Amino acid sequence: MQAxxxxxxxxxxxxxxxxxxxxxARLRDRVALELPQVRPGVALPVSDGELALAHDPAYIQxxxxxxxxxxxxxxxxxxxSAAMVERSRRSAGATVAAARVAMxxxxxxxxxxxxxxxxxxxxxxxxxxxxxxxxxxxAIAARLMQVEHARLRRSGQPPLQVAIIDLDVHQGNGTxxxxxxxxxxxxxxxxGQKNFPFHKEASDxxxxxxxxxxxxxxxxxxxxxxxxxxxxxxxxxxxxxxxxDPHEGDRLGRxxxxxxxLEARDRRVFDWAFRRRIPLALxxxxxxxxxxxxxxxxxxxxxxxxxxxWQHWRALAK
Numbered sequence: 001m002q003a004x005x006x007x008x009x010x011x012x013x014x015x016x017x018x019x020x021x022x023x024x025a026r027l028r029d030r031v032a033l034e035l036p037q038v039r040p041g042v043a044l045p046v047s048d049g050e051l052a053l054a055h056d057p058a059y060i061q062x063x064x065x066x067x068x069x070x071x072x073x074x075x076x077x078x079x080x081s082a083a084m085v086e087r088s089r090r091s092a093g094a095t096v097a098a099a100r101v102a103m104x105x106x107x108x109x110x111x112x113x114x115x116x117x118x119x120x121x122x123x124x125x126x127x128x129x130x131x132x133x134x135x136x137x138x139a140i141a142a143r144l145m146q147v148e149h150a151r152l153r154r155s156g157q158p159p160l161q162v163a164i165i166d167l168d169v170h171q172g173n174g175t176x177x178x179x180x181x182x183x184x185x186x187x188x189x190x191x192g193q194k195n196f197p198f199h200k201e202a203s204d205x206x207x208x209x210x211x212x213x214x215x216x217x218x219x220x221x222x223x224x225x226x227x228x229x230x231x232x233x234x235x236x237x238x239x240x241x242x243x244x245d246p247h248e249g250d251r252l253g254r255x256x257x258x259x260x261x262l263e264a265r266d267r268r269v270f271d272w273a274f275r276r277r278i279p280l281a282l283x284x285x286x287x288x289x290x291x292x293x294x295x296x297x298x299x300x301x302x303x304x305x306x307x308x309x310w311q312h313w314r315a316l317a318k
Contacts, residue, residue: 001310003031003115003303004043004097006090009083019077019132020288024118026296027284031117031303037311038303043094043116045086046140050096053143054136054178056127063088063134076129088121088134095119095137095239095283096144102279103237105148112279112313113270113306120241120285122172123197130174131196137283138164138239139178142185145237159184163235163278165269166203167222168243168285169195169253176201186233190222192254205229211254215261218246222265226272238273238280242266244287244298252288259301266302270309277316282306 007024031038051060062068066080078084094116104110121133129135142162149160163186164179166172171191179185186204193208200206207225209218245253247262257265273280282302287295 001037001113001115001307002039002041002098002101002111003117004041004094005117006043006087006094007118009087009090011078011084011087012081013078018288020292020295023287023292023295023299026292027117027299030296030300034300035303035307037307040117041097043090043097045089046092046096046135050140050144051089051092051135053147054126054139055124059127063129072128076134077132078134084134091116091118091121092135092137092140095141095281098281098283099141099145099237099239099279100148102281103145103149105145105152109317110279111310112274112316113282113310115282115303115306117284119283120168120243122166122168122175122241122285123170125174125177131170133174136174136178138241139175141239141281142237146184149236160236161186161234162237162239163188163229163233164239164241165229166190166241166285167246167265167269168241169245169250169255170243170286171197171200171206172203172241173197173199173201176203186229186235188225188229190225195252195254204232209255213255213257215258215264218255218257218261219264219268222268226268230272235278238269238278240269240280240282241285242282242299242302243285244289244295245285247287247289247294247298249289249291249294250287251290252286259298262298263301263305266305270305274309274312
């Protein structure tokens with residue numbers, strides 16, 4: 001299974017900054033050690049034109065040249081640097097690459113599953129960043145895959161529809177706002193009711209969960225949400241944000257999912273997509289464990305389950 005990374009572009013954050021930048025390199029190291037069938041690849045940066053499929057050109061230019069206001073940078077949560085710009089481009093590029101591989105675009109056979117070892121920057125909207133999110137990788141990938149699919153589809157084939165299944169503990173407000181008037185992309189967000197962002201945008205399907213929600217209640221809510229998605233939409237691509245922050249050890253999550261509960265969550269999404277033969281691109285989204293190794297363990301578990309479903313796709317191709 002192919003997985004794309006950009007963790008060698010490290011943001012120069014001040015001492016004491018609360019974003020756990022080191023989790024990305026730790027994840028890649030753990031996956032390399034424990035899951036040798038995952039094939040790592042360096043993510044390429046997306047271009048300004050590709051960014052403009054989801055973001056306002058004026059915002060893109062302000063990010064690139066460092067002219068965003070101090071207030072805009074505070075909302076993003078990172079200090080501006082050239083490394084921030086490059087890493088943000090490449091993080092989006094990793095989700096684009098994963099979607100291409102999963103779908104078989106770009107002249108390669110469809111693999112059904114592929115991953116970004118970061119990504120899930122769902123708080124970035126068209127004209128601003130927020131909550132450690134500069135560019136919205138899922139939105140960029142969804143729009144770009146629609147463009148590339150349109151170039152290849154035969155006469156009479158429908159346009160590509162994309163489902164973004166966002167299981168980060170925080171609502172995907174930026175993604176919801178970008179696609180609020182776009183019926184070709186279905187946004188599903190399962191998140192903490194009282195958690196960030198405190199002003200939430202309307203997704204196509206929002207499921208709000210109380211503080212302290214545990215495995216059984218979460219999985220029941222997810223099952224109902226996936227059934228509703230199935231009734232209302234028929235995607236040709238799933239982009240899955242597998243946030244580690246619903247874990248009971250997360251300092252920002254406020255939910256109480258166990259290791260087993262999170263693995264069951266991932267498998268439910270992977271199984272839903274596989275049974276319908278829908279290619280799936282995976283992104284890691286948030287994770288802020290009191291112990292950073294807990295966050296990395298949740299993500300390694302997600303990769304282990306994803307690898308099993310990639311092997312199911314491989315078996316179909318034989």
